[in-house]
Each structure stands twice: as structure tokens, then as C-alpha cells.
Amino acid sequence: MTDAPQPVADPARSADRVDLRFEPSGRQVRVPTGVTLFDAASWNGIAIDSTCGGHGTCKKCKVKILDGAAPASSLDTRAFGATELRDGWRLACRLEAAGDLRVEVPPLVTRPKAATVGVGRKVILRPAVQKRYVKLDEPTLQDQTSDLERLLASLDDLELRVDLHALRTIGPALRQGGYRATAVVVDDVLVDVEPGDTTGCLYGIAFDLGTTTVVATLLDLSSGTPVAVRSVLNKQQHFGADVISRISAIMLDPEALGKLSSLAHETLAELTAAVCSEGEVTPREVYEIAVAGNATMTHIALAIDPEALGMAPFVLASRWFPELLASELGVAVHPRARAVVFPAIGAYVGGDITSGLLASGMDRDRRTRLFVDIGTNCEIVLGSGERLLATAAPAGPAFEGASIRCGMRASDGAIESVEMSPEDLAVKVIGDGEPLGLCGSGLVDSVAELVAVGLLDPSGRFVADDRAAEVAPGLADRLRTVAGERVFVLHWLGEPGDAERAIYLTQRDVRELQFAKAAIATGWSLLLEDAGITADDVQQVLLAGSFGSYLSPASAVRIGLVPPLPVLRIVSAGNVAGEGAKMALMSVRERAGAMALLEEVRYVELSDRSDFNDRFVDELAFPA
């Protein structure tokens, strides 16, 4: 199992470890001393009964200590009789492991479910949203207890705040349901009371709020199952493709923040309607949403001026966000549905990365791993056992095809991969039709293959024609000159030899890619240096985001975009931002893990490093 348990919030403790063996499964786990049995079990996907989530109020997490020292807490003496205590019964959430233990876990009464999400992360279902069906006594002249106090008395294992909305619905709900009703609780807030038993209807929506694309997943929170997934382009597109152009628009026009915020809301609202319709779920049954987005996207969506993100010293309004309502993001689900917005690590390492780190277990893995999310802004996180270092590198738009002569987005007609031998080349086109251009992964492949066959020298310059004929006789005549610039033709659109009508890679395109990969390589190499390790120590590279899924690991290594690892250890992690958002909806514990990441990750600012420029120039060349 790769995601070995680590304490979420207290790395200081991790020096000493203890072994815990859970019976009857026989599962053995190694955890830092001081961790509660409940947490240790939870992190390892071992289900222990609980309705309060480990807060010592429900007294359901009873376990029996078979071997090892387990002093009884003051709660234990209230939860158990003398015989039970002597037999070793303890509340798992109160018992901090001080030494090795063997523990018997009774069969579950309230059955928590577990689901696998992200990069092999097993999450035990414990959503912030819960529904409780209650049967109450009807009031009489002898018992005029108010509706709310009557209900709260039946939920006395919870300490609840109350939303005005619940006060508006409680009376009609109790009367309509004959004093049988369902309390809807989000975190510690009673948000609604519904007549009858509605405990089966419990949904959430996880949003990956990207600068370009926004993805929504409707989750059934009673099972953790995705019910529907949809994606759309972010409606803010016409204010610019990247975050900087959107921040600029806001700096220039006092009304732009309001407009961009509304467009974000419209995007989220459209997706909400789409997934609810596809999943045949009433929007009112969606009680919570989670949003993972970069800092600029989340600031704008919440109508917080992102201006300070766009200029040095690059300051966030806040790394974390307070308790929010879905309606504050324009999402029309339950009127008092909550919104969890992922906290940001820095101005350019945003909530999408926090979410991605959570989903890929970067905080729970002892291996030295590099998390790289490639885009216009490239976020890089280095995890090495005890610590996490993060930075952002300005890669520019090359990977999105924007500054590339024949570049295009990764859509139908784009050359997405290229293979070359000295004799010939083969391209793969999205949609299998006639090539229309070159997308990011095709660009990386092209350059990597040209370096491999020797048509590009390590400095990134096309070799002279005679040298080309020598090293790659079958490709040499694809080296042409267009408008005074050396180019390499990937595909003839007209007559072979008619370079004007062809898809080609220019010398300038190669330079663009060099700048982009140098920025990224400088980022991770400086992080490695700060951590006191070298590229050889890296055991895994996680390529996050959609671009990461298409990139050829071999090409990435060849151009020096990532450290030189065996390709099998360069893993495409997929849409980890969206996965993390799902995890936050499924488990309050995982959500707390996202907040804990803020304390565990150190942000490294590159823009004021005196060694950045020298290192960048060094990294422009391709590995020999």
C-alpha cells in the first residue's frame, strides 16, 4: 500500500512509531505515537463505528484492546462499566497509541462505506452532510416545547448551530409529516427540516474550476458514488485565456470583477443544472458543493479582487476561505447548501493543487515524489517524507499550443504524438483525421524525437543540412526554410516539398518549448536543492492535470522536462483537482487534511531568487 498513514497535522510527532494490529482482519499499520486508534484506523481504510466523527460524543467507536497498554480516559469510565473496562474496552477516538497494540474492532452497526478515489486513495465515507430521521412526540398544552427545542432534544449527540432557514421549515415540516421528519445537518449547522423520511436523498457536487475548463461531478453522498459528470468551457474565456489576462482586465475596468464573477457563477450554474438533470436529482437535494480552483479563479468566483495576485509581491486575500454558501458562488441547489472552497498554498499554487496533493496522497507517502501540474503556470510540489516544498514556474502558453506557429489546442485534428527514426516519421492525430496542427504533447514529442535522431543539437538548434542528411537521411528533406526561418515539416498538406502548405515546427517554436521546459526544470531543481537531495533521489513523478495525461513520459524525460526516471515511474495522475474535491465532499477528515496541508507545505518563491536566472539558462539545453 503506497499511502502509508502519516499524521495529518503534527509532523513533529513522527519520529516515534508504533505498530497497531487490527483484528479480526489482521491488518497491521505503523503510525506515529500519539495518534488515536480511531484516526489510525480511518487513515488505513479500517472502518470503526462512529456517528460523531471521532469527537468523543457518540461513544460508538468501541474497540477492545487485546494486547498492549491502554489507559482508560475519563470518557471511557463513563462509556463502559467496570467489567468492560477490565476486559479492555475503550473508545478508539480517545486512545492515543503510546506503544504497540493489538485491537479488536467489533462489526459495524452504522456502516461507513469506503470508496477509492484519486491516486489509490481509500476514503471512508463521512460527509459533512448528514440526515437524521426522527419521530417526535406531538406538543400538548402540558408540553409546549418549541418545535426547534423538541427536535434538538432528539439530536442530543450533536451540538448544532441553527440556520434561519431551518426555523422557517421546521413548523410546516413537523405538522405535515405528523412529527416524523428528517433533520438536514451540514457540519454543525441544522440547515433544514423535511417532512417524513428523506434520508436516502443526499447529494453533493464537486467542481474543478479551471481557467479553461470547468468539470462538475454529482456525488451520491450516501454511497460515495458519482452519479453524473459534465464539463464546459469556463465562460470567462473572452476576458483572456490565462489568469494574468483576467487579472489585467479587472485592473483596467472597475466593472470587470463583477462581470467575471457572474460568468464564473453562470458556468457553475450551467454545470449544476446539467449534472442534476443527467443524474435525475432535484437540485434542492444537493446540500454541499466543493470547489477546487486556482487562486485567481476562486478569488474571482467569490468576487474578491485578485489584483494583488497579479503583481509582486503576489499576495492572496486569504489562503483559506470562511464558511460559505453555495449561493455565494451562484449555485442554485439547496438554498442553504454549504460550499467548501479549497485553500491555496500560495498565489500561484492554488486550491486546485491543494486538492491534487490531497487526492494523490502527497502528504501521506514517505517516498520522494515530484508532483508537476503543467500549464501556462506550472505548479511543482516536492514531497520527501517529512516535508513538502511547493513552487510555481511561469511556463508560458507553449504547452497549450498558443505561441507555436502551427500550434493548436488538444482537440480534433491535433497531432498529439510523433515518432521518428532516421528513415521516417509517424504522427498520431486526435480524431484520426487529417492533421490541422500540433498540440502540446505533439510538440514535446516532436522536439524529443528530433533531439533523439540528431536533427536538433543539445542547444536546441536545427543542425546544418549536410549533418541532417548524415544522421537522418529519411527526414533531412523535411528541414526547410519558411519566411527565412528554419523549420521541420511534420506533415505535408499539399504537394510533398511545398513547405508553405505544411504543418511544421519552427526554430522559434523549439525555443518556446525550451523556455517553458527550462522554467519548469529550474523550479523542480531548485526545490530538490532546497530539500538537500538530487534528481536521482526522486522515486516517482506525478503528472497532474489533463496535459499530464497526454504527455509521453519518455519524451518528457528526453527534453529534460522531468528528472530522468524510468518511464514507469512517471505517472499520469489525471484530474486530481476534481478527485480531491470529491474527497472533500465524502469525508470531513479528508477536508481537514486539505487545511492541514497549508501548515505542511512550504511555499518557495522563485521570482526573487538570485540563482534563478543562471539556473534557467543552464536548463535551456536538452540533456545529452
Place this chain on the structure above:
Amino acid sequence: MTDAPQPVADPARSADRVDLRFEPSGRQVRVPTGVTLFDAASWNGIAIDSTCGGHGTCKKCKVKILDGAAPASSLDTRAFGATELRDGWRLACRLEAAGDLRVEVPPLVTRPKAATVGVGRKVILRPAVQKRYVKLDEPTLQDQTSDLERLLASLDDLELRVDLHALRTIGPALRQGGYRATAVVVDDVLVDVEPGDTTGCLYGIAFDLGTTTVVATLLDLSSGTPVAVRSVLNKQQHFGADVISRISAIMLDPEALGKLSSLAHETLAELTAAVCSEGEVTPREVYEIAVAGNATMTHIALAIDPEALGMAPFVLASRWFPELLASELGVAVHPRARAVVFPAIGAYVGGDITSGLLASGMDRDRRTRLFVDIGTNCEIVLGSGERLLATAAPAGPAFEGASIRCGMRASDGAIESVEMSPEDLAVKVIGDGEPLGLCGSGLVDSVAELVAVGLLDPSGRFVADDRAAEVAPGLADRLRTVAGERVFVLHWLGEPGDAERAIYLTQRDVRELQFAKAAIATGWSLLLEDAGITADDVQQVLLAGSFGSYLSPASAVRIGLVPPLPVLRIVSAGNVAGEGAKMALMSVRERAGAMALLEEVRYVELSDRSDFNDRFVDELAFPA
């Protein structure tokens, strides 16, 4: 001092008392054991320094114990050095008085102000709203701390929740103010950040939300001074004069709740605009409002269906209300201003009474006192040292002149007082013009005087003409018959003797008043019985509300509306509901006192009492 300190929430402790002497003032107070020095001082208007309100976080409430045992708490050992501890220095908020103490209170550094409100209540100013002016370091590339975390670090004596609104204003405020800004905190929520130093601008509005009249007082919360007061008629009037007709309207028309709620909001909004304009205060500088109203008015204002209040078993949606925003009551002040809505004791003993009890110190007075708020619904509270009993009596509309033949509201032209001798009578008219009718206080006076001169017998019947000529020769010819009913003419509008054109009191009017006063007298006599005391034990009667201000104590005694006390001990308490609302704005401690009242007051339901009807019939007669 009449309002001797009593513990707010723990009557169980009150058996043992200790004496505390505060130096240099020499003030001596007697409090239950276990009360902290800070609370004891606060309840007695003795100011001790504090910015956290007695929560052990600001460490400003330093006092020196001169005599008596005072063990040091764990906080003391952190707040003081060894020498100081030996010299007797302690934090007043941590020291629970276990025995008699003599305590030196140092001069104030942060000066809390005190104001006298309500019935002789001295309130130390400690509003929930506070402003903090801060000077922050500007961020740099070496210190990219987010705006919020930078601000919170400078407010580390507070544990704050954060409102999204504050996240929207913080960046612009810090940049505009050169990192000098004012944090606006309500309770434990950071609601706004304003550029520069705005600590001087801090206001609240106290509302007395009556069924008929609504009064607003704009308070300067930095000094506790009222800045402006205005009153208007509740715009809900045309849905009926009393709460029952408004509830009925809501039961009949599904849209009525929304309409009535909007009308309440309009009423409050109009008053808000008026007091802000009169006080020359920007509405945005009003950060909190407090609302005291009966249960029906507060339910409707918050758009909570009041239907269950109108039918047995008379159930509230809730006795208390959650954290609310002023905007949820339609009050356009600061967008995130909070609203404190007074909790209700029962369906017919509402937040206005809770507020009135607070303002009249009913919970802090050892004397046996009767609090009576006369209206269509009459609320009665009996306080006798350790306990408070409350009930409601349906007095009907007689006191508002509504069911009285020549009745009218207490406005220009109403006969408000009547004096009679056997020879003559004199009336006093509001506005001193020609009488137009008879208001409640005039009605009570008329009947009381008619009983006194012998024209009404103790059963409430007009005496025969011959008997009239005997007992009151100067008044006998005012006894006439109109439309077959015996009447007593108070004022001839036309020719003397033309009873058709006169203002008179009918036999039926007398009956109406008898029903009303019998309902009230039954209420307090049953409370006295429940408390095991008699009317002779009552030491003071507080007449609350505007009707109470006009009522003649002598007449009230004579008709048996209140127990037979010397008139000087029947005190008009004025608009105590409004006063309590002001207290809630001025002091979080007083506000907590209002919540504590819910635990201290026992509500006595009369409608299912088997002894109610017999007692009611007994009380119809006038005292001999």
C-alpha cells in the same frame, strides 16, 4: 441599590453568599459563591479593565487581592511573575469567589463606560461590536503572508470567524489605507475591514417591534448614548389590529406571510432611514441591531409561519433565534450587520417581555415584584427572589378602546383621565381640545370613579336611579338610557341631557372592562398561588408598556387590576422592551442575561387550568 447581584445562570449556587469589598471605592457587594470577581464587579457597575469580556484571553482584568483566599489559576501563572503572584495579583475573570475578599481594582486603561437604562439598571458598555485600528507591515516577496492572515496575526487576542464580506474588503482597504486599517468585529466574526482609523464610528439600532407601534433608537455604541429616536405605526395594521387577526390572515391566504413579513421590513427600514438621517449617521456605520417584539411579530418579521402560535397547544418555532443578519429583517445598514432578536419565554410571553424583564432587573431583585404589561394580550411575570413565573392573560381589546362604545386609541381628543365626586366630574383630554372618545386609561378611571362614588355596584351594575340620586346627586342625571341600554355620560357633545350626542360609558363597556381585568387578575392571582404567596407579599408592581404609563395606579387598584398596594409602589416602567433592546446592544453580558432568563422563567399555561374559570368568575367583581 435595588438590583442586587444574582448569578445569571446558576440558581443552584445561590445558597451560599460571600462578601466582596472593592477598593479604592470601598463598594461592598454580596454575591453567590463561585461567581467570578469580574462578573461580580460587572453586575454591580464596578468597572474592571477588559477587552475580551471576561474570557481569559486579553489578560487585562488584573486585580490585587488584599484580604482573603485566592488560589492562582493556570492563566495567572502565565499572566504574572512570581513576585506579582505573591503580592496577590490575579485575573478577575478567572477567580471564583469561595470566601469573603477585599480586592483592589487598578485604574482603567481601556475605559469602559457605564450608562443607566431601563428601571435603574446600570450597564457597563461592552458591545458585541468592536473596532480595532491596526498598523501592519506591508508584504514583500520575503513575506507573502495573505492579507487576512496578516490582519488576524495583529488581533491574536481574538479568535475570529471571518465573513466573506471582510475578505472582499480587506485587500482594497489595506492598500488604500497604506496598511493602516480598522477591523470591524461583531461577536466573534470579522465582518469588515475599513481603510484608516474609523474606530470612532460605531452605531447600533434598538427596535421595539410592537403590534401597533414600532420604535427605533439609534445608539452610539462607543458611548452608549442615544443619538436619535423615532416611532411609526406598524405597517401591518390593515391586516388587523392584534396578533390573532394577523395570524388568521396568514392561515387564510398563503401569500399573507410574505406580505406581512415585507411590511415589517418596510416599517423597520423606514425607521432606520429616519433615525440615521436625524442622527446624521451613515447607515453603513450601523453594525448591529436588536429587536424586541412579541413572538408573533418576530416570527412574521423573520418569515417564520406563526400559525402554531394561534392555536392550542400554542407552540413556538423556537424560543430563541440563531445568529441573524440585519438584512434578514430588511434593515439596510452595514451589509453584514448582525441582528439580535430577543428570545421568547412562551407563545404569548414574547421577546418584548424578555427584554422588559431584563431592563427592569426582574432577574436580579430579591423583592417580590409583579411585572404587568397590559394590552390585548396581557403578560404577567412574578419575581420572588429565586424564581420567576410568567403567564399570559387574554385581556381583549378593551384597553385599546376597540370594543368600547365610545372608545378610541390614546390620541388627540381621547379622555385619558376622569375624576369624580358625588357632585361633579372632571375629564382630562389628550391635546386639551374637545373630547372625541374614551381611551383605555380614561375607561379604567371612569369605572374606578363610578365604583368609588357608588354609581356602579361591586358586581359592575349601574345602580338604580333613586340610589344614584342618593349617593351622587351631582352625577345622577348623567345616568341615561341609550338604545335600551343604561349608560353614564362623561361629556355632553350637544345640549346637556341629549344622551344621543354625548360621550358615554355603557353597561356593556363596564362588562368588557370587567372581563379584561378579571383575566389579568386571574393571571397574577394564579401565579401568586403557584409561588405559594399572597397579594400582600407583593412589594412592587411594574406596569410596563405605553398603556402602563398612562394608567392611574389608584384606579388600577380600585378596580382590582393589580394587587392592593400603596400607589407609590405601583411603578410605571415605561417602554422597557425598547430599553432592554438598548441594553442588548450595549452589553454582551446583558444579552447573555436575556438568554439566561429562558432558563430562569417558568411559563405557566392558563388555558388548561381547571381552576381558571372559577377564579375568573370570582375576579369579575370589583374589590369592596
